[in-house]
Amino acid sequence: MNTVLETSGLTKRYGRTDALRGCDLLLAGGKVTGLVGPNGAGKTTLLQIAVGLHRPTAGRIRVLGLDPWREGVALLSRVGFVAQDRPLHPGFTVAETLEIGRRLNPRWDHAYALARVKHFGLPLDRPVRSLSTGQRAQVALTLALGKRPEVLLLDEPVANLDPVARLELLEELMGVVAEDGPSVILSSNVLADVERVCEHVVILIDGRVRISGDADELVRSHVLVSGPRRSGKDPADGEVIEVRHADRQTTLLLRGHAAPSEDGTEVRPATLEEIVVGYLRSEREEVPQ
């Protein structure tokens, strides 16, 4: 298995705040991995450490076997990155923006970048500030893809996009990956999107990896069990992730399996969104006030 990203005990402290606390992760290549978790869980920090923008406080990280902080130049010729909010120089034209990539990357594929821009109908001579948010996202993505990277890291790539632009970008991304493209690691708060495109899901909570696993496997292994209200009774074989009581009904998120029973218990597969939210809420309830 080729590993694209590997961390052990990765910790990042900003002043008194721990953004990452002992994060252990192993991500294989050739996949789209979704990094999910609440705001402040450490998604952006993890990605920024992975491209050498931030320096870990403790622990170890390797991307494509390289240390991002020490071997940044070697790594960054092979890694594409789009930061949160897709920073671009507003006064640069699209052509000038691509020129940055051409001049600063040894493996830059200018023909490919131009073809992409043309495909999306982005006018080369227009300044970036006059483009729509969706168009800017495409320019930023092209700048990252033009390197012909082995890994593409995207921090909230679809944030602030309208539903159409979001869908287009995600489909585009899947297309790129399908044609023997880079492995992709993206962070997102939109769980439906993650479910649509990601084969692997990492749930980050409070600076730690809560779950890292195959998306299908994750969905297959979790069920929602709902039935008449009761308390504390073990419903079936498996680990109860979260219990929610409504007036007359109790709903459990269960890692494992359950069968419907005569007393009105229903069992249905959980969506990725329900699973992630379940983990998030369970974690929050465990935190002593």
Place this chain on the structure above:
Amino acid sequence: MIWLTLREHRAQLIAMSVTAALLAIGLAVMGSYAAALRSALGVDTCVPLPNTNSNCVDLSVEWTRRIGPAPFLIAALFLAPALAASFVGGPLFGAAFERGTHRLALTQAVSRSRWGATQIGVVLAITLMSALVIAQFGWAAAALGGVPGPKDAFNTFDVGGPPVVAYALFGIAVGGLVGALSRRALTGMFVGLLLFAGARAVAAFELRPNYQPPLVAYERTDWFANGPPIYPPGAWVLHARDVDGQGRPIDFKELDRLMQGFGPSAMAGGPTNPGDYLTNLGVRKQVIYQPAERYAEFQWIEFGLFTGLAAGCALLTIVLIRRRDA
């Protein structure tokens, strides 16, 4: 990387170069005109009429009237490095950090050192060219200020020669450093400007008078005598004051008190001239000055000081960019 730097700061760099060029042209034209007019009118060769110098004053007034607002160019020359500090230095890194575009540059296949060094190096190089141009016009500032020839050269210390170049470089570097530290363009502009002005003031008022130990000359305290000064022409006078026999400065009140003894003393057969009376008491006029021939040396010392500060700020900025989370 050089291309990116030039493109990224294109507007500021063009504005700075154009401003420098216009200033240079204005100074060249108006400086020559002012100098030619001054000698045509004969302002400096004027011989006062008996009992009055109003004929010479009239010439001087006429000269001032005819050159119009041109002396404001001196102020422009004085402010130019400060403007560069603020408008070019402040946003140099501040704007990139503020917009997040540093993340764009730093995630291409370039090292942090290369990014930081090229950004500041290219901007300093362009600044150097502009500054070298306007540093040639100290003579024009002198002409516009009515300072003829090498006499009173120290008056135009801040607006001509090597220091102008060093001020400009320092301005850019300190603005760049503050912008990189604060990650805000506006903070870089304002705080950078304050630090620039502060450093200039400390250098001008505290350090420059002592680049070499000043010389001291004494003369008779005499309110009515109007002889030639005892210090050489063109000197930069730091202090001219009365001192008592022990060399302590004395003010007018003290002098007044001493003079109250003059009448009785004269009646008793003492000196009948106040100057002689005070001289007998040990009172002298003390002049502390820097002679004109040190001008060039002082200019190079100031150049060294500010170039050193500029280099220090630039290095600190690069270290900061290398070490800090981006």
